[in-house]
Amino acid sequence: MISSNDFRPGVTIFLDGAVWVVVEFLHVKPGKGAAFVRTKLKNVETGQVLERTFRAGEKVERAQVQSREMQYLYEMDGNYYFMDTETFEQTFVTEDVLGNGKFYIKENDVIIIQFYSGRAISVDLPTYADLVIVETDPGLKGDTASGGTKPAKLETGVVVQVPLFVQTGDKIRVDTRTNEYLSRV
Numbered sequence: 001m002i003s004s005n006d007f008r009p010g011v012t013i014f015l016d017g018a019v020w021v022v023v024e025f026l027h028v029k030p031g032k033g034a035a036f037v038r039t040k041l042k043n044v045e046t047g048q049v050l051e052r053t054f055r056a057g058e059k060v061e062r063a064q065v066q067s068r069e070m071q072y073l074y075e076m077d078g079n080y081y082f083m084d085t086e087t088f089e090q091t092f093v094t095e096d097v098l099g100n101g102k103f104y105i106k107e108n109d110v111i112i113i114q115f116y117s118g119r120a121i122s123v124d125l126p127t128y129a130d131l132v133i134v135e136t137d138p139g140l141k142g143d144t145a146s147g148g149t150k151p152a153k154l155e156t157g158v159v160v161q162v163p164l165f166v167q168t169g170d171k172i173r174v175d176t177r178t179n180e181y182l183s184r185v
Contacts, residue, residue: 001060005056014062015061018045021044021121022041027056034056036054037055063116065115065116069111070110071108072106074107075102082111085110093113099123111124131154131156133153133171133172136162148163149161166184171184
């Protein structure tokens, strides 16, 4: 059992005969009345999204998921293929499960994937990714870190805003949660 106070994104629970993943949560403490937790849940099997409110401290059954370290191999037809680093068994993750993570993984990257009943249900990405800029406008003399920003296309296809002094070919660090430039590497 898990308390609704312990909800975090990625936590899996068993509710109404189905397995749900917590996508978003918000602890609310109104001035009058008891505290509660407002959540957005996603059904692992159907992909249905549900908004549900729990009383603070309400107990729900936690779904047992298995986490495995997997190495990214390649993408084909919207499926992303991974290899278990211990058993060398290969499996795929759909684009729906991977979400924006597809922009932050490169071949041979190792990430954690959660499985329920043998099926991938979520992916834990590292907090940041180091990627090379493949296309951006040229910088001008005198551009500084405190100046403006410009769009830059990275090797995985994602576009992020970077400072004006960053050039094509530079390797940068990007926050995978917010899609923001952090620093040059």
